[in-house]
Amino acid sequence: MNENSFNRRAVSSSSGEVAQETFEALRQRLRNRFDQLSPHLQRIARSALEKPNDFALNTVVVIAGDLEVQPSTLIRFAKEFGYSGFSEMQRVFRLRLIEGAPRAREEVFARQTSPREARDFGGLLSGCVDALIASLEDLRRTVSPESLEQATQMLRQAEHVYIAGLRRSRPIATYLAYGLTRCERQCSLLDFGSGMAAEQIATMRSSDLLVAIAFTPYTQSVVDITLDSHLSGKRILVLTDVPESPLARHADLTFLVDNSTTSQFRPISGAIALVQTLITGLGTG
Numbered sequence: 001m002n003e004n005s006f007n008r009r010a011v012s013s014s015s016g017e018v019a020q021e022t023f024e025a026l027r028q029r030l031r032n033r034f035d036q037l038s039p040h041l042q043r044i045a046r047s048a049l050e051k052p053n054d055f056a057l058n059t060v061v062v063i064a065g066d067l068e069v070q071p072s073t074l075i076r077f078a079k080e081f082g083y084s085g086f087s088e089m090q091r092v093f094r095l096r097l098i099e100g101a102p103r104a105r106e107e108v109f110a111r112q113t114s115p116r117e118a119r120d121f122g123g124l125l126s127g128c129v130d131a132l133i134a135s136l137e138d139l140r141r142t143v144s145p146e147s148l149e150q151a152t153q154m155l156r157q158a159e160h161v162y163i164a165g166l167r168r169s170r171p172i173a174t175y176l177a178y179g180l181t182r183c184e185r186q187c188s189l190l191d192f193g194s195g196m197a198a199e200q201i202a203t204m205r206s207s208d209l210l211v212a213i214a215f216t217p218y219t220q221s222v223v224d225i226t227l228d229s230h231l232s233g234k235r236i237l238v239l240t241d242v243p244e245s246p247l248a249r250h251a252d253l254t255f256l257v258d259n260s261t262t263s264q265f266r267p268i269s270g271a272i273a274l275v276q277t278l279i280t281g282l283g284t285g
Contacts (some may be wrong), residue, residue: 006134023096044077048218049242096176135270151282161187164222165213172271179279212247213239
């Protein structure tokens with residue numbers, strides 16, 4: 001039995017059956033081997049981490065078409081991780097949807113793909129609330145008190161906080177700037193609209209801090225600003241969705257929030273709750 005097969009399968013139960021690998025275990029293996037994969041397989045791994053519901057609910061042909069790869073590449077990807085084929089790997093993603101809290105996500109997905117004229121808006125509201133709650137529960141489960149304390153110290157020690165965020169991240173960035181201003185901390189939202197963000201970053205001192213916020217698909221201007229800040233030796237606090245995010249690799253501290261893929265409009269409730277926690281900790285420190 002090769003290493004992948006050994007890692008994929010749990011110890012046999014008393015009935016002689018072999019336990020199915022959990023999604024969390026597979027996700028960790030995808031992260032651990034990401035840098036060793038070919039570009040095509042990295043594309044599949046990134047999508048598997050960011051859009052697990054698509055992997056659970058779509059056919060091989062649909063998934064391959066979305067990723068612009070051949071169906072055979074998906075099969076090769078599954079075998080790379082010790083599975084006999086893609087359908088066997090896909091069971092891991094499907095089990096994720098029918099166990100525990102993820103069940104609510106499947107219901108949300110079903111509502112969103114139903115015909116518009118048949119939608120129940122009361123049910124639509126419940127589905128959106130479920131998605132927001134799921135994001136908050138993920139935050140509660142995954143963020144440690146130690147990382148919250150470290151982030152609060154980074155904000156407290158910074159002479160000036162620069163905040164980068166566009167598209168879905170913009171309201172989060174704005175809320176952080178509002179909170180810092182209420183705490184009488186010097187801060188600036190980077191001005192991407194007039195093209196002056198790079199000039200603002202160029203004025204950063206070693207005592208300043210960049211808070212970069214971006215989720216899939218990552219806005220290139222925010223990615224570039226983060227890289228520039230990293231290359232100039234500035235401290236960076238990142239809010240993003242997955243460890244493979246181009247922002248995370250340059251951060252002094254990273255929070256992974258709001259990575260649910262069940263909605264066309266992904267929630268920002270986890271990020272807002274995180275920002276509120278940091279601001280409250282900053283104000284009471």
